[in-house]
Amino acid sequence: MSLLPHAPSLRRLASALGPLFGLGLIVVIFRIIVGEGFTDWYNVQTILADTTIVAIAALGMTLVIIGGGIDLSTGSVVALASVVCAKSLAGLIGVDGAMTPAAWCAAFGAGIGIGMLCGAINGLAIVGLRVVPFIATLGMLSIARGAAKWQSANIPINITYDFGEWVQPYLPEGWSWLLVAPSVWLALGLALVFGLVLHRTVYGRHVVALGSSEPTARLCGLRIGWLKISLYVVAGAMAGLAGVVQAARLTRGDPSVGVGLELNVIAAVVIGGGSLMGGEGRILGTLAGALIMSVLATGATQAGWENYIQEILVGLIIVLAVALDQLRARRAA
Numbered sequence: 001m002s003l004l005p006h007a008p009s010l011r012r013l014a015s016a017l018g019p020l021f022g023l024g025l026i027v028v029i030f031r032i033i034v035g036e037g038f039t040d041w042y043n044v045q046t047i048l049a050d051t052t053i054v055a056i057a058a059l060g061m062t063l064v065i066i067g068g069g070i071d072l073s074t075g076s077v078v079a080l081a082s083v084v085c086a087k088s089l090a091g092l093i094g095v096d097g098a099m100t101p102a103a104w105c106a107a108f109g110a111g112i113g114i115g116m117l118c119g120a121i122n123g124l125a126i127v128g129l130r131v132v133p134f135i136a137t138l139g140m141l142s143i144a145r146g147a148a149k150w151q152s153a154n155i156p157i158n159i160t161y162d163f164g165e166w167v168q169p170y171l172p173e174g175w176s177w178l179l180v181a182p183s184v185w186l187a188l189g190l191a192l193v194f195g196l197v198l199h200r201t202v203y204g205r206h207v208v209a210l211g212s213s214e215p216t217a218r219l220c221g222l223r224i225g226w227l228k229i230s231l232y233v234v235a236g237a238m239a240g241l242a243g244v245v246q247a248a249r250l251t252r253g254d255p256s257v258g259v260g261l262e263l264n265v266i267a268a269v270v271i272g273g274g275s276l277m278g279g280e281g282r283i284l285g286t287l288a289g290a291l292i293m294s295v296l297a298t299g300a301t302q303a304g305w306e307n308y309i310q311e312i313l314v315g316l317i318i319v320l321a322v323a324l325d326q327l328r329a330r331r332a333a
């Protein structure tokens with residue numbers, strides 16, 4: 001029996017497992033360079049906790065890229081959401097300094113809400129004003145950063161009460177059964193939801209159709225405008241949630257955080273199999289790509305490499321990932 005009919009399936013399997021293989025290879029390399037401590041459980045917990053910000057933001061970016069768009073405003077939206085989150089907590093803390101249910105709702109609601117607003121503005125600019133996504137989101141990158149500095153008077157807003165236990169690599173007393181930080185489980189839960197939406201719903205099929213061929217999707221009767229706006233709103237919501245995680249990690253809302261974060265987020269999606277041409281992307285691959293970026297940063301730091309080396313490596317990875325994406329596209333054609 002000929003094996004040729006199974007070749008496309010084998011190529012898809014190899015493409016899906018590629019990011020996981022790359023992740024394993026990088027772990028082995030840094031295990032050799034750094035030593036046994038690199039793979040001890042506490043370091044693994046730390047890497048996973050560090051990954052959550054990029055991973056959560058990358059989930060929204062995955063949908064945008066599959067839909068044929070791009071979002072360069074992610075880092076600035078994360079900074080703005082962290083500031084808004086910190087400001088929203090004022091006056092909602094209990095007398096004993098404990099977080100009240102209202103404070104938790106305010107923190108998450110404010111961060112996600114401001115992210116959705118930024119995403120909606122991006123979508124409306126792209127659909128209503130016919131601005132290309134690159135320029136529209138580049139403008140939002142500057143607008144959101146300026147708004148973060150305005151809201152914080154250009155200084156960090158400290159969170160003086162306990163809001164960070166759920167994002168720290170070490171688990172609070174009585175939470176050891178979780179094995180990893182609650183924020184990691186949050187990211188995994190969101191990834192499961194996004195995976196189900198992308199592969200098991202009509203909306204997910206419409207997103208893929210939009211990215212594969214917008215003219216064809218339009219001829220099929222899809223509401224292209226609303227679909228594009230929804231993608232950027234979802235991406236903004238995830239960036240806003242990542243900003244809440246960022247505020248909890250730093251215990252402050254900082255208008256200066258997230259500079260260049262969008263590069264790591266886009267790299268995570270492309271490394272994970274997302275195509276900048278649109279129409280292709282994988283949630284599991286995105287998580288693997290986010291882990292690759294986190295392992296690379298942690299390993300480089302523990303190996304004593306200078307920060308500029310990390311930046312060069314990230315740039316090389318982005319170029320290589322895009323080159324592989326172009327190679328996949330040519331082979332598919």
